[in-house]
Amino acid sequence: MSGEASGQAPGRRLLLVVACALLDADGRVLIAQRPEGKSLAGLWEFPGGKVEAGESPEAALIRELAEELGIVTWESCLAPLTFASHAYEDFHLVMPLFVCRRYEGIPAAREGQALKWARPKALRDYPMPPADAPLIAHLIDLVEPGR
C-alpha cells in the first residue's frame, strides 16, 4: 500500500547508494573527500555511488571503484559489512557498506577528490556525512577489535 493509500503522509523517496571500505594490508581504510560543487562538499566518505536502474549493488560498486579510483575488483572480493539508513532533507538514503581487501591497481583520484588512508579509529577525526557515523564502529570491530 502506498503512503497515500494507507492515509500516511508520503515519505521521502528512497535512494540506494553503495559504498566500500577498501582496506589495505595494515588495516587502514580509504576515504575520499567530496569535491566542491557537490552536495555534502568537503566531507570525507567511503568510495561508491548511486546504484543505477537494472544494476546490482555489487556491479554498481565495481563500476564506481573503477571510475573514481581506477581499480578493478570482483564480486567475490566484496563482503557485506553493514548498512546505513538515514533521512536526508530530500531523500532517505539506504547505503550498503561492503568491505574489499583484494583488488588490482593502486587507488588514485580519478575525479579530483582528495584521498586518505585512515585507521578506522581515526575516522571520527574526519568530518563525514551524517549517514556514515554509525558505520565507523562496525569497521573498528572488524579491523581493530578490542583496541
Ligand SMILES: Nc1nc2c([nH]c(=O)n2[C@H]2C[C@H](O)[C@@H](COP(=O)(O)OP(=O)(O)OP(=O)(O)O)O2)c(=O)[nH]1
Ligand atoms: N559514496 C558515498 N556516498 C555517500 C556516503 N555517505 C552519504 O551520505 N553519501 C551520500 C552522498 C550522496 O547524496 C549520495 C552518493 O551519491 P553520489 O556520490 O553518486 O552523488 P553525486 O555526488 O554524484 O551527486 P549528488 O550528491 O550531487 O546528488 O550518498 C558515503 O560514505 N559514500
